[in-house]
Amino acid sequence: MRCRTFPLLLALLAGILAACQTVETTKPGAVGVDRQQHMLLSSNEVNKGATQAYQQEIKKAAAKNALNRDAAQTARVKTIAQRLIPATAAFRPDAPNWAWEVNVITSDQVNAWCMPGGKMAVYTGLIEKLKVTDDELAAVMGHEIAHALREHGRERMSQAYAQQIGLSVVGAALGLGQGGMQLAQLATDVTFNLPNSREHEIEADRVGVELAARAGYDPRAAVTLWQKMGQVGGGAPPQFLSTHPAPANRAADLTNYAARVMPLYESARKR
Secondary structure, eight states, X not given: OHHHHHHHHHHHHHHHHHHOEEEOOSOOTTTTOOOOEEESSOHHHHHHHHHHHHHHHHHHHHHTTOBSOOHHHHHHHHHHHHHHHHHGGGTOTTGGGSOOEEEEEOOSOOOEEEETTTEEEEEHHHHHHHTOOHHHHHHHHHHHHHXXXXXXXXXXXXXXXXXXXXXXXXXXXXXXXXXXXXXXXHHHIIIIISOOOHHHHHHHHHHHHHHHHHTTOOTTHHHHHHHHXXXXXXXXXXXXXXXXXXXXXXXXXXXXXXXXXXXXXHHHHHO
16 A cells, blocks of 8 residues: 555655746845745735735734724834835836735834735834834845845745645645645744745845845844844843844844945945
8 A cells, every 4th residue: 555655655745846846036126145946836926825824813913902093103114115116126027016014013112014915014013112213124124125025934934834734745645634725824924933044034134235225224233123123131142033043143244234334334324
């Protein structure tokens, strides 16, 4: 029985791998991020799932009276987003026309995120506990937008989906039943439960400083922002930073790439 099943499993798993597409999600930009990515799920599928997941999170926040409670704070976040979003065209021409949504959620968490397709939230804990400047807030928002531009969520969802299919194939072949995974739930998982890889974080750092610079925000603020992040909780970084690069390495990398994009910042300030 096993001898007959094993070749079938190999064939099915090979089919999954063959279905993965090698894609170029963004242009390299001045920071030169050009890693090729492998996707099993399409952008349309992922964005649809992300939209559903985002709506669920926004409804939860609204039900707790935690959505956009401070008009001035919300206006501040949205103003920064309105400057960052046009800058995304440097990496992908379609991005400024995404169905962007930006909200502020009242929470003690030091956090922010951007789901696939431009669905974004900033938590008040990040703003208030870190006492961020506009430049620092642009740094963290640019970082999160960079995840969406590079389609890191789609990449991780594709990996999780492939694993789920593989497990379902094995389970079915061994008579253990078959499971499924909803894309909205998967989008929620990769946003809140499955941290980005260090490779993804480095890419988001580099793209993020360029977005900030192009939008007229000082890219060097990324260094002070992440230093503040690392100090949250008496020196223990928040869960938000659990897979981020080591602080010293990150500071050096951000300093290097902020210097690279300073001409873009100076140019943006003159406009």
